[in-house]
Amino acid sequence: MTGPRSLLILSLSPLRSDPRVLKQITLFRDKYQLFTCGFGPAPDGVAGHFELDIALASWPRDPQRLALRRYVDVYWNIAAVAQARKLLRGQRFDAVLANDTNTVPLALSLEPKHGVHADLHEFAPKEHFNKPAWRALVAPYVRWLCRTYLPAARSVTTVAEGIAEQYTKDFGVAASVVTNAAPYADKQPRPTGEKIRMIYSSAGQRYRKIEDIMEAMRGAPEQLELDLIVMPNEPAYVAELKALGEELPRVRFREPVPYDQLVDTVAEYDVAISIIPPTNFNLAHALPNKFFEAVQARTGLIIGPSPAMETLLRRHGLGAVTADFTPAALVEVLKTLTPQLVDEWKANAHAAARELSSEHQIKGWEHAVDGLFARQEA
Known part of the structure; x- marks a missing residue:
């Protein structure tokens, strides 16, 4: 040759x-x-x-x-x-x-x-x-x-x-x-303050039922805040979400960021939400980018009972799993959040970051x- x-x-x-x-x-x-x-x-x-x-x-x-x-x-x-x-x-x-x-x-x-x-x-x-x-x-x-x-x-x-x-x-x-693991990021967990900041990022597609994540904030404790990064895949749907956000004072929308800036952006937060309703076969088996980005960002995770995500989350102690995919089930988890618990999740993410990095996968x-x-x- x-x-x-x-x-x-x-x-x-x-x-x-x-x-x-x-x-x-x-x-x-x-x-x-x-x-x-x-x-x-x-x-x-x-x-x-x-x-x-x-x-x-x-x-x-x-x-x-x-x-x-x-x-x-x-x-x-x-x-x-x-x-x-x-x-x-x-x-x-x-x-x-x-x-x-x-x-x-x-x-x-x-x-x-x-x-x-x-x-x-x-x-x-x-x-x-x-x-x-x-x-x-x-x-x-x-x-x-x-x-x-x-x-x-x-x-x-x-x-x-x-x-x-x-x-x-x-x-x-x-x-x-x-897996869709993210590249290893050389970060340290950031201590959680009294205000627990949460992030949800997703494609803006109606079958993802993003409104359910937002509705859960009506019953969430006062110390929780939620930011969303939603891609404009379905502009009419995203406009509906933003109109709903006007009713929710602790919910804000952020502009999408390039992929190479996403882990740094997620690292500004304490908990990432990765709840994906199983509205089709692929979503039922989802193990998405954002799960791994949260690990590299050293944030905690809240997921729905999606088998592939749940296996890894429980193995490494990365966060909490809701009982189902409803807003009420998410509210029940949100009520358990404390800075101490979230700091435990962050420490566990730090310990698992190399194993769950793309370099390994x-x-x-x-x-x-x-x-x-x-x-x-x-």
Whole structure:
């Protein structure tokens, strides 16, 4: 071999703001000749980038072909896939890291010498299962996509144990787990004052029921304050939340911050709330970025009874679990908060920060991608 081996990281997402993909880029850019393909400008430190128009759809908008189950045509006519295919035509890579099921057929079509590793950020067949039209038209297509292409990937990772088990059960692929852990932050816990400051950050999507978090503040003790950082995914919904916030004097909204500033922002607070109602399969198995960001920020955590989060929280003593996902259950936990209890949670987060950091977790990707080359060279 005359030069470094080439690796393409492929994702139909804005690469410079996708936390999971950015971790992959940071991990591999000094190890391989790294190329990227995704929405928006090139990430830092890559050898080359194939930029996709961020206005292009990354999922099918073709109800007629979906209804007729002309799934091959459906896939290759997705606007972002079609542009990526055109940009990548004639390119040769030693290996491809394909993010999410919607890039796996494209990655395989490039015929990389050492194969494809698929990193699946959700359980794709049930991603929007709460929407009847998606369930009727798109879900059968996604199941076909998984059934047809995932077995051809040489290795697979996903974000949580329950999702990995479902991929194995439904499609026979062995998936290992790489969580959405945040990079290790060299911080010390900040002592909790008499005022206990809480933070909730989330995408602004109605199915997350953010209003329930806010409503709990009506019954919360006077020494508690809540700030929210809500992305404007659904502007009308976010406007409703802000109108509700006008009725709640101890609730404030903050502007979203870049990903690389999020841990520092969370570290200004004493407790992070990570309650995610199980309104679909993926949310029921959620182990989200914000859980790990709170650990690196050395804040306590309050979560709902989501199995993946609850396992880690109880193992490390990171915070409290509500009895269910209702505002009343959150109020009951909020009534137990004292500076002393929160300081215990912060100390436990500090003790667990290295183990729960991305530096520990991303070894799963390193093992998988290195394994592509090792298998071919053996």
